[in-house]
Amino acid sequence: MAGHKRIDEVTGVETTGHVWDGDLQELNKPLPRWWLYVFYACVVWAIGYWMVYPAWPTLSGYTQGYLGYSQRGQLAKDVAAAKAAQETFRQAIAATPITDVQGKEDLFQFALAGGAAAFGDNCSGCHGRGAQGAVGYPNLNDDDWIWGGSLEQIEHTIAYGIRNGNEQARNTPMPRFGLDGVLEPAAIADAANYVRALSDPDGVDKAAAERGKATFAEQCAACHGENGQGNLELGAPNLSDGIWLYGGSQEAVTQSIVTGRGGAMPPWLTRLDPVTVKMLAVYVHSLGGGK
Amino acid sequence: MNTMETPGPFKPEDFLVEAAPGVARHDIDAVRQPNARRSKADDEAVGSWAGKPAIYPKLARGIFRNVKWIVMAVTLGIYYVLPWIRFDRGAGLPDQFFLVDFANQRLLLGPLEIWAQEFYYITGLLIISALGLFLVTSIAGRVWCGYTCPQTVWTDLMIVVERFWQGDRNTHMRRDQNGWTFDRVWRKAATHVSWLLIGLFTGGALVFYFRDAPTLANELLTGTAPMVAYAFVGIFTLTTYLLGGIAREQVCIYMCPWPRIQGAMLDHHSLIISYRDVRGEPRSPHKKGDTWDGRGDCIDCKACVAVCPMGIDIRNGPQLECIQCALCIDACNDIMDKIDRPRGLIAYTTERNQESRTSGPRDGLRIVRPRTILYSVAIAIVGAAMLWALLNRSSVDVTVIPDRNPLFVKLSNGGIRNGYTVKIANKHQTPRRFKIDVAGIDGLATTIIGHDDQSVPIEVGPSNVKALKLFAALPRDKAKALASDSTPLTVTVTEIDGAATSSRDTSFRSPGP
Incomplete structure (x- = not known):
């Protein structure tokens, strides 16, 4: 920019010397010098920041910074702090019988929130995000329970699971009437018609259902009850309420009788602490079907 | 950041020159002449950067200065006193009249309690403020900048302190030119310490808006306040000191967007502070006994330049730097009185007015114009909507x-059963009892988890939200009779001991017919 100053004739202000389109010029309106200093200060700040915080990628990692800060580490700290904050509630829940939790407003709210979180992490894989269930995995929202819908029964089921080898697990299978040759295919078809007629008398082959009545009384009623109302002790589902764990079509019911059923559930006490299991039970119980 | 540049050597004899009998002439140029933006030092340094010129604003006296003193007292008064006003809300609740309670997500203003989800009230307030700013600007220019902007008010306060320690313009300039004498050093030190103290009290007052003031004051003094409180006191101490004490007019000229935006609100009918060059020119010093015929009223005493906190010469016409503080009007009127000429050589006037004076009869002030009508109507609409919302605001939600x-x-x-999460917000500062009614479908049986006996009212704590799980079940035959897979349903919450009520529409889902 050496040389003489160019002055704009109209304003008398110095121009930058640049000319566009033959006559368009830019007046020289310099920024304040402190602006430059602020820029330098930002540069110095950035260098300091590099030293203190993680900044530069390297071939095998990154520069850690003096503070050793990482978002993952921060998360771990936050989680630990949250856990510590929850500890009073967790201890109170541990000391409270599960049937009394609902009566204590703050404990109940804490258990519902903790149960919902644990459900999302552990249970929703099979039972669904809203506990709506799927074929082979019961819907936990309804009032149709296989192993019982009281708080204690739910807690026991979650704690020890179903047919998983655990000593205290719920553990009665359904026989394989077809595969093991207990019943002939025709008798199975008749029995299936009878079972379906329990909840939907008009939607089946009535003659076949009539024929299946004797087979049901002979083979099934011992566990599922005389009227198919089920037995919580044995985990024999209610067959008369139109709620089907494995489907209510003729094919699905037939298959259940032929192959038997024996869905399994893990013993969650081996993975979760007792307080979490307790909170899970309170949460599942609150989904609407709790007895 | 010592970019202060001393003006040319101070010569006491300058003040012997008279612009008119009894009126000294300031031998100064405005530091911001349009054709002298760059100082000599800049040119010599071949830099592309402008230095910060030293401005020594002289104390003005007059009506506008008095208005500014009053505005300063009122605004600073509100700022410092407001958090200390008490308001009894009942036991266990904050008794501060105005409190921004971040922890509980509440904004408390007297009996009014704004929850986080009701922030639209604040949005409405901000819109009204913005439109109000537009309206005022289109009528009377940068009134906000000149009188009420915190930057202006605090800078004004800092200048008062500076004058107290270092003297008014002339004394201050003389001191600055005498080198680093002990007198100058201690006076400068005292100024800066005072500025920092003002900054400390500014930051100190700010934090009281966010936490019970007497409690926090005690905590701050005993060193037990939250870290964030100290951090904000520190930040505001520094920014107040830096922006109000050191940077001053630089903030308005280089940082603030408002000077750029305001051009869109001004028009030929807006009152702006102008030098009436038709009356003032040609300017020249006036000697006793000389005639006033054939010359302007401006005696070139530069009193208007001396008082300007922005360092401009208003006689150069409207300028970006001018915050329209009107101090030059006071200064000039004072001079006009002394030389026995009519006041108002520098005055609030409109561009239209200036033009009509040149060409003939004077044009009146037009405050009612499409622009001002538009802004006023917009303010009225937003204000009415806000008022309506506020008056119809239910204390339960x-x-x-x-x-x-x-x-x-x-x-x-x-x-068939549907589940709902029902949240009842009690916006009163006392616990209240409610009942829930579900209407829309006959034969619907409702249950609330954890609330088996539905004849017992639901109690919601003061200023609190209660979440409930509500189930609505419909028997098989009734569910089959529904006309659609989604049937409208209304949930109504009614206060048992009062009249507050709130309802919400939802739907009942079923397999359908």
Whole structure:
């Protein structure tokens, strides 16, 4: 920019010397010098920041910074702090019988929130995000329970699971009437018609259902009850309420009788602490079907 | 950041020159002449950067200066006193009249309590403020900048302190030119310490808006306040000191967007502070006994330049730097009185007025114009909407979130059940009892988890939200009779001991007909 100053004739202000389109010029309106200093200060700040915080990628990692800060580490700290904050509630829940939790407003709210979180992490894989269930995995929202819908029964089921080898697990299978040759295919078809007629008398082959009545009384009623109302002790589902764990079509019911059923559930006490299991039970119980 | 540049050598004899009998002439140029933006030092340094010129604003006296003193007292008074005003809300609740309670997500203003989800009230307030700013600007220019902007008010305060320690313009300039004498050093030190103290009290007052003031004051003094309180006191101490004490006019000229935006609100009918060059020119010093015929009223005493806190010469016409503080009007009127000429050589006037004076009869002030009508109508609409919302604001609020997964549950008796999360917000500062009614479908049986006996009212704590899980079940035959898979349902919450009520529409989902 050496040389003489160019002055704009109209304003008398110095121009930058640049000319566009033959006559368009830019007046020289310099920024304040402190602006430059602020820029330098930002540069110095950035260098300091590099030293203190993680900044530069390297071939095998990154520069850690003096503070050793990482978002993952921060998360771990936050989680630990949250856990510590929850500890009073967790201890109170541990000391409270599960049937009394609902009566204590703050404990109940804490258990519902903790149960919902644990459900999302552990249970929703099979039972669904809203506990709506799927074929082979019961819907936990309804009032149709296989192993019982009281708080204690739910807690026991979650704690020890179903047919998983655990000593205290719920553990009665359904026989394989077809595969093991207990019943002939025709008798199975008749029995299936009878079972379906329990909840939907008009939607089946009535003659076949009539024929299946004797087979049901002979083979099934011992566990599922005389009227198919089920037995919580044995985990024999209610067959008369139109709620089907494995489907209510003729094919699905037939298959259940032929192959038997024996869905399994893990013993969650081996993975979760007792307080979490307790909170899970309170949460599942609150989904609407709790007895 | 010592970019201060001393002006040319100070010569006491300058003040012997008279612009008119009894009126000294300031031998100064405005530091911001349009054709002298760059100082000599800049040119010599071949830099592309402008230095910060030293401005020594002289104390003005007059009506506008008095208005500014009053505005300063009122605004600073509100700022410092407001957090200390008490308001009894009952036991266990904050008794501060105005409190921004971040921890509980509440904004408390007297009996009014704004929750986080009601922030639209604040939005409305901000819109009204912005439109108000537009309106005022289109009528009377940068009134905000000149009188009420915190930057202006605090800078004014800092200048008062500076004058107290270092003297008014002439004394201050003389001191600055005498080198680093002990007198100058201690006076400068005292100024800066005072500025920092003002900054400390500014930051100190700010934090009181966010936490009970007497408690926090005690905590601050005993060193037990939260770290964030100290951090904000520190930040505001520094920014107040830096922006109000050191940077001053640099903030308005280089940092603030408002000078750029205001051009869109001004028009030929806006009152702006102008030098009436028709009356003032040609300017020249006036000697005793000389005639006033054939010359302007401006005696070139530069009193207007001396008082300007922005360092401009108003006689150069409207300028970006001018915050329209009107101090030059006071200064000039003072001079006009002394030389026995009419006041108002520098005055609030409009561009239209200036033009009409040149060409003939004077044009009146037009405050009612399409622009001002538009702004006023917009303010009225937003204000009315806000008022309506505020008057119809229910002290209880219910929200209903239907379960979506599953949409409905089939029960073992064949019935259909829907689940809802019902949240009742009690915006009163006392605990209240409510009942919930679900209407829309006959034969619907409702249950609330954890609330088996539905004749017992639901109690919601003061200024609190209660979440409830509500189930609504419909017997099999009634569910089959529904006309659609989604039937409208209304959940109503009613206060038992009062009249407050709130309802929310939702729907009952079923397999359908």
